Amino acid sequence: MNRKKLIEQIRLKKSFLCIGLDTDITKIPAHLLDTEDPVFEFNKQIIDATKEYCVSYKINTAFYESRGLAGWKSLIDTWNYLPKDTFSIADAKRGDIGNTSEMYAKAFFDQESSGMSFDSVTVAPYMGTDSVKPFLKFKDKWAIILALTSNEGSKDFQFLQADPENKLFEKVIQKAADWGSNENIMFVVGATRGDAFLTIRKHAPNHFLLVPGVGAQGGSLADVCKYGMNKDCGLLINSSRAVIYASSGHDFAQAAREEARKVQNEMAIILEAM
Amino acid sequence: MNRKKLIEQIRLKKSFLCIGLDTDITKIPAHLLDTEDPVFEFNKQIIDATKEYCVSYKINTAFYESRGLAGWKSLIDTWNYLPKDTFSIADAKRGDIGNTSEMYAKAFFDQESSGMSFDSVTVAPYMGTDSVKPFLKFKDKWAIILALTSNEGSKDFQFLQADPENKLFEKVIQKAADWGSNENIMFVVGATRGDAFLTIRKHAPNHFLLVPGVGAQGGSLADVCKYGMNKDCGLLINSSRAVIYASSGHDFAQAAREEARKVQNEMAIILEAM
Known part of the structure; x- marks a missing residue:
């Protein structure tokens, strides 16, 4: 999905909510456990119930890999089930030397090779330019x-003073912004401190930011929007546990829908006021 | 495998060679392509031919993920086939927030959950302590x-001056060394400049180092050993392409064996002189 389409979806749905499918088989409702693939069944019902209120789904690959072959199958089936008008994120935190990152890009972008073609992958910056560039060729x-x-x-390295003006996370944004454009690069920015977005926007005024940490991890939606929004919205706010585990009973999908609707309502008001 | 056993294996085999199974289906000999799982068949024959000369195998997960479900099956089958007296490395470059890294640790260490139990996983440091600690609980x-x-x-961030005395990669070693011990933490150190090992050894005199980049990527074995060895050897030197693609014909396994034997011979001489 390109930037234009993503912005269109945000305007259409009055939402910039991303729902995180961090689906843990030990946390899903008991009545699903005797279906053929409980994780996929759970995801399917969550997606059906919430797709009206979100513009994106983020699949946390670790939760799938932890279950080996069966988990990787749930991952592929879930990707296949995602509505194609939502922006799909493989939250995989990959990154390696060039020829290896090419393989990771194939794993998540090249359906013919791997059975999946997400819109995006999360990438770790430590190995620098050639670890990221293969993802930008698609x-x-x-x-x-x-x-x-x-x-x-995050305090261990990201806040180190990398030069007299910039901390390491700022340096990452400055450098990485040059590897591509705001048409193919976004940044993950944690939401525990809203005013950190002032600094981020200094370096990346026009990029989209993927923001985890609102809700369960303690960030405030209002603060993030106050400091982080730009004229195209520029934010995808992720909520995982607060939505998908809103209830552990038979009503889990309905409860997830309610939770997503609540967040979307808040977002509609914020978008209106932009 | 614990440190003591690893050192024993190095002494026994007079080798600190790690063979990297970066198995690319487009590069394996044509006659294997009509077997049921060409990648696994290739790996099996490479392992049989080389296990006498190496102490470790490193599986680069990207090459397997790129092939989706079939690739993940080759990965599990290959892990199962690794000789249990070799040190197995899942070269996966993982790392995420605590509860997610727990899932990655399960994926590679918890056989009951995922079908695999490697001795080790490569981990990216950017997200700090809680992204690494779950791997140290096993x-x-x-x-x-x-x-x-x-x-x-690597020049983009790793050489940034993180404080007046240390570059970022030094800071990573200093901090991470405190998260565990030389019984459960190693470091990846590229071999393109042998004298960088002087700096590394200042911060981590007793840790094992996993060293890619000898051979294909241009590092010199003699230099790495001169500056990087410690009293327990303290090095695992990886070679991937130079060994596994030594020939693309019917003799590929024999050629890999010859290449591994050649490196092992050099290593035996170096160990002797220690």
Whole structure:
């Protein structure tokens, strides 16, 4: 999906919600466990219930890989089931030397080779330019580069002073912005501190940002939008656990729908006021 | 495999060679293509032919993921076939927030969950402590943390001056060394400049280092050993393409064996002189 289409979807649905399918087989409702593939069945019902209110789905590959071959099958089946008018994200945090990153790009972008063709993949920046560039060779596909994450460990390296003016996460944004454009690069920016977005927007005024950490991880939607939005919206706000585990009973899909609708309502008001 | 056993294997085989199974289906000999799983068949024959001369196998997961479900099956089958007296490395460059890294650790360490239990996984450091710690909870398993890589893009961030005394890759080694011990942490150190090992050894005198980049990527074995060895050897030197693609004909396994034997001979002489 290209940038224009993504922005259209945001306007159409009055939403910039991304729903994270971090589907943990130990957390899904008991009544699904005797279906053929409980994880896929759960995802299917979550997608059906929520697709009206979100513009994107993010699949956290770790949760699928942890179940080996069966998990990788759930991953492919889930990708196949995603509505093609939503922006799909393989949250895989990949990155390696050039010839290996080419293989990762194939894994997530080249349906003929791997059975999947996501719109985007999350990528770790540590190995630099040739670890990211192979992802940018695919038309209308995106690399979403880790800049500032919302976890405790983000303090270990991301805030190191990389030069007199910039911390490491700023340096990552500055450099990576040159590897592609705002048509094929986004950044992951954790939402635990809204005002960090002022700094981010200094370096990447026009890029889309993928923002985890609103809700369960403690960030405020209002703050993120206040400091992080740009004229095209420029934000995809992810919610995983708060939506998909809204209920653990037979009503899980309905509860997820309600939760997604609530967030979408807030987002509609914010978009209106833009 | 614990540190003691690894050192024993190095002494026994007079080798610290790791063979990288970066198996690309477009590069394997044509006569294998009509077997049921050409990639696994190739790996099997390479393993049989070389296991006498190496102490470790490194599987580059990207090459398997790129082929979707079939590739993930080749990966599991290959892991199953690895001799249990060799040190197995899932070269996966994973890393995410704590609860997600737990899932990645299950994917590569918890056989009951995923069908695989490698001795180690390569891990990207950018997200800090909680992205690595879940890998350290498994007994006799290792996290191999990216410190200094051998690719062009390593210059983008790894050499940034992180404080007056240390570059970023040094900071990564200093911090990460505290997350575990030399019994469960190794570092990836690219071999394109042998004297960089002087700096590395200042920060991690006793850790094992996984060294790609000898051979195809241009590093010299003698230089790496001169500057990088410690009293326990402390090195696993990886060779992928130079060994596994030594010939593209019917004699590919024999040619790989010859190549591995040649490297092992050099290593035996170096170990003798220690």
